[in-house]
Amino acid sequence: FHSGYGETWAKAILVGEHSAVYGYPAVALPLHSMKMKAWATPNLVGRHQLRALGFTGPLDDSGDRFAGIRRAVSVAEEFVSPQRWSAFTLVTEADFPAERGLGSSAAAAGAVIRAVLDAYGVGATSQELFELTNRAEMVTHGHPSGLDSATTCSQNAVVLSGGRISHVSMKASGVLVIADSGICGSTREAVGNVHHQYETDRPRIEAILGELGTLGSQSVDDLQGGKMDDLGVHMNAAHILLAQLKVSEPTLDRLVNVARDAGALGAKLTGGGLGGCIVALAADQRHADVIMDELRQAGACGVWSHGLGAMV
Numbered sequence: 479f480h481s482g483y484g485e486t487w488a489k490a491i492l493v494g495e496h497s498a499v500y501g502y503p504a505v506a507l508p509l510h511s512m513k514m515k516a517w518a519t520p521n522l523v524g525r526h527q528l529r530a531l532g533f534t535g536p537l538d539d540s541g542d543r544f545a546g547i548r549r550a551v552s553v554a555e556e557f558v559s560p561q562r563w564s565a566f567t568l569v570t571e572a573d574f575p576a577e578r579g580l581g582s583s584a585a586a587a588g589a590v591i592r593a594v595l596d597a598y599g600v601g602a603t604s605q606e607l608f609e610l611t612n613r614a615e616m617v618t619h620g621h622p623s624g625l626d627s628a629t630t631c632s633q634n635a636v637v638l639s640g641g642r643i644s645h646v647s648m649k650a651s652g653v654l655v656i657a658d659s660g661i662c663g664s665t666r667e668a669v670g671n672v673h674h675q676y677e678t679d680r681p682r683i684e685a686i687l688g689e690l691g692t693l694g695s696q697s698v699d700d701l702q703g704g705k706m707d708d709l710g711v712h713m714n715a716a717h718i719l720l721a722q723l724k725v726s727e728p729t730l731d732r733l734v735n736v737a738r739d740a741g742a743l744g745a746k747l748t749g750g751g752l753g754g755c756i757v758a759l760a761a762d763q764r765h766a767d768v769i770m771d772e773l774r775q776a777g778a779c780g781v782w783s784h785g786l787g788a789m790v
């Protein structure tokens with residue numbers, strides 16, 4: 479047995495978070511420069527150990543926060559069984575924050591699963607890896623759409639529609655700016671809140687989800703046709719609908735406005751909401767630099783940029 483390694487990355491949902499859970503079209507981008515790495519090294523302690531996000535200790539004692547990682551290890555072990563060995567020391571390391579809508583739970587699960595399989599020398603198809611990751615995500619999110627599991631290991635933009643994942647080739651240009659509000663957002667809580675509204679006020683919530691779905695498919699067209707101005711308009715419209723679903727909050731609204739005032743073609747919250755990050759679309763790097771400066775001055779505690787032209 480050797481030490482296993484796995485790598486995934488962050489993701490940004492362009493349009494369609496929350497409505498994706500109800501089967502409507504959504505589109506997300508992998509952010510390849512923001513990596514999640516995991517190592518699985520066989521140990522002689524006899525129990526899995528974890529070192530992640532400031533926690534060091536037995537995996538079994540790692541609490542709710544790491545439930546997805548525990549599930550990731552167990553689904554990976556089930557996959558390799560009956561070759562099961564004794565225990566691993568698992569280490570994860572990310573260059574992006576957790577609980578900020580950037581897909582860290584799916585990215586960590588995906589990286590850990592890859593690391594454990596690698597330690598056993600067992601291969602898996604990308605479909606199998608996706609399914610294993612999404613099983614771990616069920617512990618974290620409750621009802622994951624699959625968008626995060628698919629995007630955090632994808633080479634290119636991911637479209638989810640009617641439960642099916644596909645990849646789009648883009649003619650997109652411009653730069654995506656990502657800014658962190660510094661507020662932790664629980665996706666499980668946000669998805670639960672939307673579901674509660676869906677149960678109690680179905681016609682209104684269904685209408686909002688349907689509109690988000692329409693914006694999701696329009697955004698796919700925009701990316702394929704290189705219509706960045708239109709994409710910005712659709713992102714702005716999506717933010718209004720997400721606010722109506724009550725998954726935005728004042729800091730996110732403020733950062734979205736700062737980005738727009740600084741010249742963004744469009745801006746919105748990204749991911750589960752209730753905190754976390756916003757995404758803003760800039761026409762080019764020069765505009766992106768101005769938007770990033772303004773967002774930093776407005777108190778964003780992490781700001782990143784991601785060129786869209788490089789993604790095919």
Ligand code: MEV
Pocket residue numbers: 491494495496497498499579581619621622623624625626665669749750
């Ligand atoms: C979370 O990044 C995106 C949500 O749509 C949940 C999901 O798709 O599973 C809120």
